Amino acid sequence: MSFALLLVLVWIMRKDAREVFEILKSSNKVIIFFAIFINALLSVALAYRLKLLMSGQNVQLSINDAVYLTFIGYFFNNFLPTSIGGDIAKAHYASMRTDNRAASYAAVLTDRILGLIATLLIAITGIFFIGKAIDNKFIIWMVPGLLIFTVVFMAMILRKSDLAGKPPSGKSGIINKIKEKILKLYAAINLYRKSPTLLIKAIALSIGLQAMAIFSVYLFILCIGGDIALFRLFLIIPLVWAVSMLPSLNGLGVREGAFIYFLKSYIGHEKAFAVSLLWLGMIMLYSVAGGFFHLIWKVDKGQGTRDRGQGQV
Secondary structure, eight states: OHHHHHHHHHHHTGGGHHHHHHHHHTSOHHHHHHHHHHHHHHHHHHHHHHHHHHHTTTOOOOHHHHHHHHHHHHHHTTTSBBTTHHHHHHHHHHHHHHTOHHHHHHHHHHHHHHHHHHHHHHHHHHHHHHGGGOOOHHHHHHHHHHHHHHHHHHHHHHSOOGGGGOOOOOOOSHHHHHHHHHHHHHHHHHGGGGOHHHHHHHHHHHHHHHHHHHHHHHHHHHHTTOOOOHHHHHHHHHHHHHHHTSSSBTTTTHHHHHHHHHHHHHHOHHHHHHHHHHHHHHHHHHHHHHHHHHHHOOOOTTTTOSOOGGGOO
């Protein structure tokens, strides 16, 4: 489906293919390498955020392992549905390394939620400053609405509850086993209630990471001669990320279409498509690196298979 969407996009843009190629050919390669370097630093910072959240689960994960897991997530994003598909593989391999499934899945899920909150906070900041220039009122109300929903959802998980300390019922059956696993995951996420400072640090770090990613897109626009206010991208790009979560493989096709839809009014169809291809190329580069890390990263596959009560999901 993803490649079909990408092919449709290429077919639509076929008349501009030569111009897009010329745009990429004449792009400033120094700026491109600088953008790739910034995203490499961003990946290390993402790994640190995961390590930080693991510590909130009383699980110690080395920064090297966190970096490997981050890139392995990039790799598996190409084979699992949506841009969050790689989180499943990341949590799986983290559980093998830490021998604690509940803590690993809770940390990765919380990592994703906090990243979404940071994205929406940046988008709301953009709306506050340039909202009058947006004709689509649905976008203006959708962003704060989604933020409120996400924050309320997280608050409900973190609220004090007897369910967090509820012992296993011991009942048999598939339904009961699923309920037990959900309760263990809930108890693990609820553990962050005791570490509010850690969550604040993680959100602050997430906002910085989102700003770095948006600045990277800005560099790609500059390298092809595009002209757009940086601050405007703080509204546009979070919407591109949100659209990329629609059913696809790593957002392939959907993300490129979103880039064109949101940027065409400012830099034109051709340059918008060129930016989407540059971003896709960088993602593929990191995915290849993730595949390499997946080959060399040694994990004791015997870990995480033993029953450790509340430590397993």
